[in-house]
Amino acid sequence: MIEVKNLSKRFGNIEAVSKVSFEVQSGEVLGFLGPNGAGKTTTMRILTCFLPATEGSATVAGYDVFSEPLEVRRRIGYLPEGVPLYSELRVSEYLNFVAEVKGVPRRQRQGSVAKVLEECGLAHMTQRTVGKLSKGYRQRVGIAQALVNDPEVLILDEPTIGLDPQQIVEIRELIKNMAGRRTVILSSHILPEVNQICQRVTIINRGKIVAVDTPENLHARLQKGRALYLQVDGPLPQVQQALRGVPGVLDVAPQEMPRGDGAQPTVHAFQVTSSREVDVRRELARTVHDRQWGLLEMRPLSMSLEEIFIQLVTEEQGVA
Ligand SMILES: Nc1ncnc2c1ncn2[C@@H]1O[C@H](COP(=O)(O)OP(=O)(O)OP(=O)(O)O)[C@@H](O)[C@H]1O
Ligand SMILES: [Mg+2]
DSSP states (O other): EEEEEEEEEEETEEEEEEEEEEEEEEEEEEEHHHHTTTSSHHHHHHHTTSSSSSSEEEEEETTETTTTHHHHHHHHHOOOOOOOOOSSBBHHHHHHHHHHHOOHHHHHHHHHHHHHHTTOOOGGGGTTTTTGGGGGHHHHEEEHHHTTTTOOOOEESSTTTTOHHHHHHHHHHHHTTBBTTBBEEEEOHHHHHHHHHOEEEEETTTTTEEEOHHHHHHHHHHHHEEEEEEEESSHHHHHHHHTTTTTTEEEEEEOOOOSSSTTTEEEEEOOOOETTOOOOOOHHHHHHHHTTTTTEEEEEEOOOHHHHHHHHHHHHHHHH
8 A cells, every 4th residue: 555665855964764665555554663853754744745755766555656646645644743723713614624625525525524523532522612622632633634535544643642641542542443444654652552553563763764563573573582570588699599590591680679668678679581482480480489488579571662772773783
């Protein structure tokens, strides 16, 4: 549905996007993950025909973004960064207006607007003034305007930014439910977010793609070993040694104990790294139990987005 080949965009000396290539299948939800200034918005603006590329090619539904922008725009719904809304209009007036601008035939307009109002959970907000809505509802109106001409492709630039946790859950659910029916690209800074919503993730850093994979594979690839956090009530060197002896354990590193009212001098914290092939949790628990120490806590430690970036970017530089 979307094909991007060797796309580059320069702003003066800055190469905002550098030889980026990727494909999105029909009905797929693709995540664009990257830190500030990575080139996410720039790539999306090129795909939506708001910005010409310096080099490379991009097609949407078989139409060229550069030579057939009208055909492309007809098929795309776009939620830009910081969505500009006509704040003095009522929600239904605004969506009617957008439908008209996007060329939805007059006869179909009312039906199209009603459908997106329903889909975006805005049916009870039709008479509210756009400018007076809460941020979350304004974001919903932004998504509704992107959907109003029933586009095959949706491009959403940070759809959950600035929303409260409840609204984030709702917007994520809304996007997730589009999988299969629409092709979606969404950008985000948040790894768990793309993990939840997307079938595939493209990690972009300084204009370059550093990884494209499913969230599961990405995690597996990045997390060479599993890491666990343990708190054990027992003598430090003996506990460390015993845990090291569990098959599959690669390393046991003592950690600083969190200070607090309940801090006990005999309780120690550890980070246990194990190979990915073995689940060592049962054997760790048994080891502690058999020696009559106390297992007070055991939980997986997962990599933060920052750690993943550091790892990917260093790998990338190592190759270059
Ligand atoms: N119109 C412009 N003129 C000059 N430089 C620009 C322009 N638009 C973007 N840039 C630069 O291109 C680079 C990529 O910016 P872009 O907005 O695509 O990043 P982003 O991944 O969307 O970041 P964020 O997460 O902060 O939204 C940045 O260095 C930015 O300063
Ligand atoms: Mg951006």
